[in-house]
Amino acid sequence: DGGITQSPKYLFRKEGQNVTLSCEQNLNHDAMYWYRQDPGQGLRLIYYSQIVNDFQKGDIAEGYSVSREKKESFPLTVTSAQKNPTAFYLCASSPGGGSNQPQHFGDGTRLSIL
Amino acid sequence: GDSVTQMEGPVTLSEEAFLTINCTYTATGYPSLFWYVQYPGEGLQLLLKATKADDKGSNKGFEATYRKETTSFHLEKGSVQVSDSAVYFCALSRNAGGTSYGKLTFGQGTILTVHP
Numbered sequence: 001d002g003g004i005t006q007s008p009k010y011l012f013r014k015e016g017q018n019v020t021l022s023c024e025q026n027l028n029h030d031a032m033y034w035y036r037q038d039p040g041q042g043l044r045l046i047y048y049s050q051i052v053n054d055f056q057k058g059d060i061a062e063g064y065s066v067s068r069e070k071k072e073s074f075p076l077t078v079t080s081a082q083k084n085p086t087a088f089y090l091c092a093s094s095p096g097g098g099s100n101q102p103q104h105f106g107d108g109t110r111l112s113i114l
Numbered sequence: 115g116d117s118v119t120q121m122e123g124p125v126t127l128s129e130e131a132f133l134t135i136n137c138t139y140t141a142t143g144y145p146s147l148f149w150y151v152q153y154p155g156e157g158l159q160l161l162l163k164a165t166k167a168d169d170k171g172s173n174k175g176f177e178a179t180y181r182k183e184t185t186s187f188h189l190e191k192g193s194v195q196v197s198d199s200a201v202y203f204c205a206l207s208r209n210a211g212g213t214s215y216g217k218l219t220f221g222q223g224t225i226l227t228v229h230p
Contacts, residue, residue, distance in 0.1 A: 004157075031216065042118070042203060042220035043158075058217075090157050094216050100146040100165040100207070101216050105157035 002027045006106035012114045021076045021109045023091035030096035032074035037088040116141040120221035135189040137204035145208040147187040152201040194228045
């Protein structure tokens, strides 16, 4: 079945450490997204990519970095500059090409600080 | 900028009760509107969508009508089940600046708990 796979499901970060969250899709979608979810809040956009080798900052990009070297992969790195990284991180993809295309989500990665 | 406001939760209902979760939005132009559902420990799943005024989205007994005059997209279900317990998110998407990336703006989510 086609879908989005995020790994790991749980991740722990030490102070001063960078960690990378994996996101892979086999839906042949052009666009991919990273969101952060905090308790009692909606999702906030971190980064998005419309096409391979191109990506744009979302609303809360500080302390994060991404790459898009392959169509199916969009890893997110949480750097040591992100002072409050504890959250649930969701990756999504869409066919692109218009606002009426719904996004498909992975099952998320929960990041905590040791 | 764009924004989505949902009724505050949590909402607690008995099985077979009628459900309404209010959603209003602020956006220029003609956004597409979505309801997503999130079960515990999982990602979001698309529940339904509407792409133009007066459209009605429906799925699994849930319905929502795109009302441009009131900028609303309220979610309704006639008879809820215990399995409907989840967090529900209203969201909008519009093209911005000529690009077509379909950026979603979410409401804060409404927790629904249904008791037997």
